[in-house]
Amino acid sequence: MANSRPMAVSRAAPRAQPARKEAAPAAESGPLQLGELSELLGYQFKRTQLRIFEDFIRCVASLQLTPAQFSVLVLLEKNPGRNQTEIASTLGILRPNFVSMLDGLESRKLCERIRSPHDRRSHQVMLTEKGHSILARAKRLVAAKHESRLNALLGDADRAALLRILDKLSAF
Amino acid sequence: MANSRPMAVSRAAPRAQPARKEAAPAAESGPLQLGELSELLGYQFKRTQLRIFEDFIRCVASLQLTPAQFSVLVLLEKNPGRNQTEIASTLGILRPNFVSMLDGLESRKLCERIRSPHDRRSHQVMLTEKGHSILARAKRLVAAKHESRLNALLGDADRAALLRILDKLSAF
DNA sequence: TATTGTTATACTCTATAACTATA
DNA sequence: TATAGTTATAGAGTATAACAATA
Numbered sequence: 001m002a003n004s005r006p007m008a009v010s011r012a013a014p015r016a017q018p019a020r021k022e023a024a025p026a027a028e029s030g031p032l033q034l035g036e037l038s039e040l041l042g043y044q045f046k047r048t049q050l051r052i053f054e055d056f057i058r059c060v061a062s063l064q065l066t067p068a069q070f071s072v073l074v075l076l077e078k079n080p081g082r083n084q085t086e087i088a089s090t091l092g093i094l095r096p097n098f099v100s101m102l103d104g105l106e107s108r109k110l111c112e113r114i115r116s117p118h119d120r121r122s123h124q125v126m127l128t129e130k131g132h133s134i135l136a137r138a139k140r141l142v143a144a145k146h147e148s149r150l151n152a153l154l155g156d157a158d159r160a161a162l163l164r165i166l167d168k169l170s171a172f
Numbered sequence: 173m174a175n176s177r178p179m180a181v182s183r184a185a186p187r188a189q190p191a192r193k194e195a196a197p198a199a200e201s202g203p204l205q206l207g208e209l210s211e212l213l214g215y216q217f218k219r220t221q222l223r224i225f226e227d228f229i230r231c232v233a234s235l236q237l238t239p240a241q242f243s244v245l246v247l248l249e250k251n252p253g254r255n256q257t258e259i260a261s262t263l264g265i266l267r268p269n270f271v272s273m274l275d276g277l278e279s280r281k282l283c284e285r286i287r288s289p290h291d292r293r294s295h296q297v298m299l300t301e302k303g304h305s306i307l308a309r310a311k312r313l314v315a316a317k318h319e320s321r322l323n324a325l326l327g328d329a330d331r332a333a334l335l336r337i338l339d340k341l342s343a344f
Numbered sequence: 345t346a347t348t349g350t351t352a353t354a355c356t357c358t359a360t361a362a363c364t365a366t367a
Numbered sequence: 368t369a370t371a372g373t374t375a376t377a378g379a380g381t382a383t384a385a386c387a388a389t390a
Contacts, residue, residue, distance in 0.1 A: 028253075031262075032247060032250070032251045032254060032258060032259070032262045033250040033251055034246075034247070034250070034262075035246045035247065035249065035250035036246055036311065037243055037246055037247070039335060040243075040314075040319075041224060041319070041322055041331075041334065041335070041338075042221070042224040042225055042228050042239055042318075043239070043243060044335070044338040044339075045217065045220065045221040045224055045338070046221055046225070046239070047264065047342075048217065048338055048341045048342070048344070049214070049217040049218055049221045050264070051341070051344050052213060052214040052217055052341075052344065053214055053218070055344065056214050067214055067215070067218070068357095071209055071212075071215060074206075074207045074208055074209050075204060075206070075207065075209070077207065078204070078205040078206070078207035079204045079205055081200075082204060083371070083372090084371075084372065085370085085371060085372080086204060087204070090203075090204045090206075092219065092222070093358095094358070094359065094360090095371080095372070095373085096358095096359080096360080096361095096372090096373070096374080096375090097357075097358065097359080098372095099372070099373060099374085113372095116371095119366080119367070119370090119371080120365080120366060120367085120371095121365065121366045121367065121370065121371045121372070122366095122370085122371050122372075123371080123372075139208065142212075146214075147212075147213070149344075150213055150344065153340065153341065153343060153344055154337065154340060154341070158337050158340065159213075161333055161337065162213065162334075162337050163211060163213070163216070165326065165330050165333065165334050165337075166213075166216040166217070166220055167216075168325065168326060168330065169220045169223070169224075169325065169326070170219075170220070171325060172220070172223050172224065172227065172321075172322065172325055240380090255348075255349090256348075256349065257347085257348065257349085265381090266381070266382070266383090267348080267349075267350085268349090268350070268351080268352090268381095268382085268383085268384095269380075269381065269382085270349095271349070271350060271351085285349095291347090291348080291389080291390070292348095292388080292389060292390085293347065293348040293349070293388065293389045293390065294347085294348055294349075294389095295348080295349075
């Protein structure tokens, strides 16, 4: 999990040019220049997303839940009785890969599969009492440690702006 | 690469409650409710980032460059002669994993490793002429197809706001 | 002794094909 | 025949330990 903490993705100190020289020869030491990566949305998105997930994992470490597992539990809570195909596809998880994921959650008694009486091919998936309880605790940890830290850094205005922009990007 | 195109992460149509009933029983059909995932920055970040990378890959498909390979080429252009450890760590890539990545680029004659005369343990990595050329073409494709599509969707103001917020989040 | 590049390895994610049981 | 869940499998991506050459 602990990767080599990479540089600060800083936009600062653009290193003044030697005035006359063309094609700046690049520094021979010190931090590297990111060049156009600084303004490449995909690059910045990826790096930021990794940091956010790292923090999420750290914040709910006591409950041993990954971001993906958390997202499944949230979906089960809000949509009890839906089948595996529906849950998986909503989260962008391929059905074959969702099987072992559910196995993990079910073996921990956080959710259960129940053969649907209406269509015996499918499973109605739902949280157990323990699943509800763990999810509630996870939400509290996320709100108190993870989201609050993000909010403190961003401020209410930028957090709202970010969510609005992310929503806009859902059409991308 | 082509995953099951997941739902629209929409924030719309919150499904009016039946007025008196408590604990809304959740829809029995139709799209699932995302619940608190709608406002979970990490979740929205991840989904958006995947879409952005998919588009990037599609846009530079003719040059067969992944986002990671592109980022290496950009870094080599701006920082010629740096060693593998420096390049890799700047991009958050672990040194062992960077070896095969460089092998791939070098076998395509896009870059070359040169034993440093000052420290014969290390390699000075630099773009070849072909590497410069491919990178220039890649940048044009990214600007003309990828970034322009993002900009069209976001608008200048939101693009700038997003980059500013991402920069703020680099301290996270 | 410490560092650079490297190999080997393992674990997670993601992706596709194909099977079974139901419909 | 089509669909839900499943198995098997393959390929990325990511992580750690350890080795040879060099400092």
